[in-house]
Amino acid sequence: MIRINCPFCGPRDQVEFSYGGDGSIVYPPLDADATAWHDAVHQRENIRGLQVETWQHVYGCRQWLKVERSTVDHTIHSVRLAHDGAAMAVEAENGR
């Protein structure tokens, strides 16, 4: 079972999280053209190896996380809060 080290809650079981998907997707503006939206919504690099992906700690602090994880052996290389404001606030505290 994957264990994710939530920056706010600490290491927790995968069952507390829900998987978002490829975290490298940059969603275009709401009024961007159809191709940009098509690519963002449907096209995937489907990386075999280290990929940035999003998870939500849905049963914990409800924060969306950006997780660097290997899709080959599931090892996790980094985790951070996706929301920069919340991330900076927590990082500042953890450094305190």
Add this chain to the structure above:
Amino acid sequence: MDNFVSALASMALPFKSERLHIREVQCANYLISAWAASLGEVQQQIAVQAGLDQPLAPNMGAGSVLRVEPLKYWWLQAPAPTLEPAAATVLDQSHSKAVVIIEGEASKDLLNRCIPIDLRDSAFNDGALASTVFHHVGVTVWRQADVFWLFMPRTYAQFLTESLLEIAQSL
């Protein structure tokens, strides 16, 4: 108020065995949500109004205030603290949670049959708090000395408490 009906009204509580004591408690619950930019200020204000020596660290609780999310707190008594409206939103969610207190030497055994949290003293000591999952439902557990508070969503509370009591009988 007299008209209040607890979600656990039909449960056989308190539960007492040699190694366990489970009882319901009523408490207010205000959700305080700061903004990233105002977090420091809100942290200070909450500490002051709760009479704490220092601001709460992530996933810790003290007195009657819990730090549940990076920008969010639960304030467990009425009234809610007074905060600058621009600094935080305050939302009454007192009816959202049903709360039981679990104590006794088998508390950890009971909880670890329900929630996947490391409850060893080294990881979860006095004041520690964890939001986690109990049989597909999000719950929050908070340790005060050797007593554990379990906050359950009201609509699931009866179901979860049935499970708790069933397991408690085998411990």
Add this chain to the structure above:
Amino acid sequence: MTRFNAWNVLKNGLLGQSGWDRQWRDPEPKSAYDVVIVGGGLHGLATAYYLAKYHQVRRIAVVEKGWIGGGNAGRNTTIVRSNYFLPGNREFYEKSLTMWEQLSHELNYNVMFSQRSHVSLFHSPGARDAVARRYNIMRLTGNDDTELWDLETLKRNIPHLNTEDARFPILGAAVQKRAGTARHDAVAWGYARAADALGVDILQNCEVQSIERDENSIQTLTTSRGAITAKKVGFAVAGNTSLLWQQAGLGQLPIESHKLQAFVTEPLKPLIDQVVVYGVGGAHFYISQSDKGGLVYGGDLDWYKSYAQRGNLHIVQDVAECATAIFPCVGRARLLRHWSGIQDMSMDGSPFICKTPLSNLYLNAGWNYGGFKATCASGWYFADLIANDRPDPVIEGHNLQRFETGAVLDERGAGADCKLHG
């Protein structure tokens, strides 16, 4: 090739089994083929067989990086059904089911297709009506093999279902009677043997290492067993499609690779006669019993992208809960083994059998959970596409452009989120 039949089994029983040959050759790769199918799984082998048998293509190779049938062919729960309802999907899977019915005879290989019925439980009037729409479409577009069973009929057919103490009371079931299970390995070997007999070169331990191409077409496949040129190339590599696609310099696809686990218990005397399927309260579960007696079951994906063929513990727990929820008596059956496969999950849950930006490259992918049952039709239509360079009307919708046009084939209505499909 010694034909497989009772006569020869008897003869060889008396002769100490000495009369059997290799079921398929182990040829050296040739430098050039008319068609190279990349991927020695069920779909690749079936495609090669149909190309050789019905399209008279002579020089065909199937290149497989490991051993044939080693991917999802051997990692599924062996269910064959055609209970789809969207135009295109319905016709495709029905064609497949029809082919399955004759497959053992077609291949002279007993693939043990057992039409034991596929029973989808429902738990609410709303769910019954939703499934009725699908099964009505099946009636109107094909055979009369679908039924709605009420609770009494269900109890009569599956007596030890949990109709007393279930969290979600069972109201009845939608049934496809011609559906069932088959022996997955036999399908791979049967196609391989039959294709081999028609001259197809099955090249095992032959990994495509790079792809040389010009603007419009593939020139050469460099493999671990040497360079191979091909007039036409078909990709049928399931979970590894994106990697091969990128090797061909073609960028991104509407596919993610996820893993799906499968489970089998210790063998037991007959207990469950049908394929029973269950989906309620966020759960998704299917179970049947193999000829050997093991309960074969599975559930949802592990929920995160993965190329690892190993599953995690929470799903083990989750599917066991589902099993005991509907069959409380299986509490004392014991899980013997669990494993996982890599699914090529598409953005709408439906597959691709289509042409590609390259003139001589054809794509067969995006099978989600559904690849096993699709084997026959997948091979059939893919062979037809490769041979005739145009899609049959049945598979016209199974193209890569459908996300641009919005003509998606979303059986579940889950939208563009691969992990929600299957």
Add this chain to the structure above:
Amino acid sequence: MGVKRLSQGGLVDRSAPLNFTWDGQRLQGLTGDSLASALLANEQWVLGRSFKYHRPRGVMSAGVEESGALLTVGEGDRKDPNVRATTQPLFDGLVASGQNAWPNVRYDVGAINSLFSPFYAAGFYYKTFMGLPPFEWGKGTWLWMQYEKLIRKAAGMGTLSRAPDPDHYDHAHLFCDVLVVGGGVAGLTAATQLAAQGVDVVLCEQDVLLGGDLLNQPNSTVQIEALTAAARDSGVRLMANTTVFGLYDHGVAGALERLPETASPAAHQVRQIFWTIRAQHTVVATGALERSYAFGNNDRPRVLTANAGRAYLNRYALRLGESVVISGNNDGIYGTAFDLAKAGADVALYDVRAKLPGQLVKDAEDAGVRVRSQSAVCNVAGHVARAVEIGTVQGDGFAIERKRACDLVLASGGWSPVIHLLAHRGAKPIWHADLCCFVVESTQEAISVCGSAAAYWQTEDCIRSAEAIVPNVLASLSGESFAGYRVGSGGHEAEMTPLYEAKVCSRKLKAFVDPQHDVSASDVRLAHREGFVSVEHLKRYTTLGMSNDGGKMGNVIGLALMADALGKDIPDVGTTRFRPPYTSVALGALSARSVGKHFRPLRRTALHDWNLRHGATMTEAGLWQRPWYFAREGETITEAYIREATTVRKTVGLCDVTSLGKIAVQGPDAAEFLNRIYINGFAKLAVGKARYGIMLRDDGFVMDDGTTWRLGEEDFFMTTTTAHAAKVMVWLEELLQLRWPELKVHVASVSDQWAGVAVAGPQSRAVLEAVLAEPDVVSDEALPFMGVVETTLKSGVQVRIARISFSGERAFEIYCGSGYAEHMMEGLWAAAEPLDGCLYGLEALGALRIEKGHVTGAELDGRVTLEDAGFAKMASTKKPYVGNVLRQRPAMQREGRPQLVGILPKDRSGKFNAGAILCKPDQISGHGEGWITAVTHSPVMGHWIGLGYITGGAEAWQQKAAVAADPLRLGNVEVEIVSPHMYDPSGEKMRG
């Protein structure tokens, strides 16, 4: 004859006999016995029948690798099939019986299969049973399915009870710094030393006793007790009878603890605990398993592995034979020979090696063992072994030299380290030719291996290997990289000689590789001949290693035989990958408490009990239960909901709507946020107003609908559908945290906070006025359609009210804090009842909304566009919103897509069903023109009506007949297609 329980020694308690039953016979064993040892003590040798040939089988080992003594334990609903007698502790009152045999395992009619065994070679069923023999004439699957019925009956092993398992299981979570798997010397040593350094160690041992192989050695009690005490004293948490069955990602292990069993468990007694263990580091000290080798009739009862003979002798005080033949290729067999001879058995030892271990030979011979080199047992005679044929090495096979009577055969082909858990982690086993086994040398993970799991065969070497990994583990715990974990080497005094098969020239012997699945050496060779040479093909074709023991005994032998056939070395053939679980785990244990009604949580509204007290029949709605209808005495569901819906239209009805999702959306950018997620405008929604909104997914299809109330400038109360509440919440969080972090908006689920009641009908205002402290706040002027007000009940309880209508009548939704829900409902009901009002449930709610043409999940099934559902006009053209780009894709905008319509039966007395397909009357086949999503018997119209989708919508079908085709149920019904707004299309009633 033969078996003798020694008068002293062993780990059995002679003062505590236990009664048990085997196949109807009442027998006695001792406390400390396994079921196997107790059966053996009673001279019960034939305990099972093999899978295919129904050959008699008995105890073959003393542990988890057992593939002979599989039997059924327990009766009735506690019947447990396929239990390994070797690992089942005996308890008083245990009932065991044979399986896979008729009438019983000793005289099994199925044994006739053995006669046909020449035809049952590997894969024979792929070659026949397709059609009519002999040439497989025929078509389709019918004939196969006839054969299959017989095959299925013959296959399988034990029979499962059909009744629910009555026992309780727990699932529990455990955390530690280091998990040590295996409680032999290596595991105990490593655990003790780590714990002494302050590390939190959990040690799991699958056996009921700690000690590992020491348990099988003579006079080891003191040593075991010392090791155990040291571990306990240093703080190791010891868990015996607990099997770590699988290692998963990130240091997670699955383990199964078996609690002591009794014949009649107490009320809350737990049978087994499924542990999910998380460790920072795992020490694999799982020991090794002795394997046999392939020789003629090596599956007969009274043929065991060598160390098993020793285990029964020293642990269970059972001398299994008087005249013992031991055959093998390693030093390990000498201890067995020595111990048995000391116990008075006549022992002959055949060592296949040319060079024998001098000291061991001398010790054995001193004890009276006759030792012969370069020879081995090649064949066994007797239904239950009574003699063996001994061969001497000749070329690469054996020549039979003589026959020897005996009553026990003990064989050893070497030892296989238990690397299963490492294989679960994807570690690659390396073949060690000198040790004749696979060893794992490293994984990328925080795992160490010691003891005989790392191929150390001597006790002292095992201890040293355990000591050697301690610094590595400590380094790993402190985050440092650590060295590869197999340190040094330790083998036998004399080198091993490979022994996988005793081939005898010109003799065809039935030599088993995987006895339980009846896979023989000739099956492996046949697989080779037919081209199944890859190890995975071999396994699948022959089913080698697929049996209950998971190939613990047979895999290496199978590989070796294939290597031999191919003329290759074992490593060139490949390795097999062991899959979890290590030993099988009951589904009941994995499900633990999630059984029956506790499979999934039941979510109750605050009015759940109130509704039940007032006669509600409930129905499932996701995890909720909601009132379905409130039948009065004698009413059917149809009568009840028609009455309820009629009452709402006439007077007033109350309905619990608490299950709707409710989300607080707060902050300075809340309005802007809503403006982006809804297709219609929310920026200008006035405070004190509600608006109906639709959300799209990114791909432009409809996701959800609901009303959102503006309570304050920066304070909104959003409602979602019951089904999508959680999904919408996650979606809003995703947008705010990932896509639009610049927006200052907080969202919080308040679904549990607020209980809600819909008060619907012409008299709804009167009902509210009766309960409110200030009745005026709900007057038409103060609260027009879509108005919102926050106010109080007479009791002072705060409520929020919106004038919104799902029924089409004048209606309100009123919410209060959940704890006051019953209080509020009492007040409302006290006011409504005298007005001839009613309580109504989902069925009436459905009837009302279908009449009105309001959509729900049945219509918004995830494939529907705004245009399809008739919402296109609501979509703003002045602002972008989620989904507005991709919803413009051509196929989603094309003419003639099915659109929402109302449906009436042509013959008004007729009925039709939801799920029916709408067709042209002259073309009732194919995919049709549309479908019906929902139906109800409309109280207003007095006949059945429905909603659905049809190509082109109502306009296209104005003068055209359609047919609702429902071949599954009602057949074809002629219908009319009308506008979906079948009741009060102008909305006068709800606004009035």
